[in-house]
Amino acid sequence: MSDIKKFMYVNRRAPYGTVYAWESLEVVLIGAAFDQQVSLAFLDDGVYQITKGQDTTQLGIKNFSPTFSALGDYGITNIFVEKESLEKRGLTVADLIPLKYEDENDNYAEKDSIKLVSASDLVKVLEEQDVLLNF
């Protein structure tokens, strides 16, 4: 039996109003270091975490959105985004940071990490997980 578990981090909060988003990203990166099978889901206001063009310079706090682009290098290649949450906010995948990874099983071809899923597909993805962590 494998000791590798499926960890899913569910992100439902916008990035700068509360500390949830930043804390989630920190925990995700720690979890990835332990060789677990990690995936992320962005839904509700969580989709705002991965939108393009974030600039916090006038807030004096860190813009952590570029860090999401590094997740592929940590072996985190499944990033699920709920379609209904995007639509409700007038967003499309084109508004999101294009998160990619290099597939080592396919001659390091660059592939999209973001998987746009409907609520009914997301139900199935959540059901498959061993551990669910909500932020």
Next chain:
Amino acid sequence: MSTLHTVNKSPFEKNSLETCVRLASKGNAVLMYEDGVYGALKNTAVANLVKGAMSNLQFYVLGPDLKARGLDAAKVLDGIKVVNYNDFVKLSVENDKVQAWL
């Protein structure tokens, strides 16, 4: 795999209950506690959301949190089971995992 979903936020302040109901699988359990107990009451704007999900999900509400807020089982929607802390522990261990909607 069976999942226990917990909701501890008021459905009138946050959409946690709504999202939980949208993303829980058939046969799953949903426990409302702390400010989440307001989602279990009759005659509210979310009562139909909860009633509509009852054919797929078993709802529970934590009795001590009802009592603390001056509420009781008579105000809770039919079909929702009022449970105590021991039941909460049982539900947590009987299910394969817990999804804590914040």
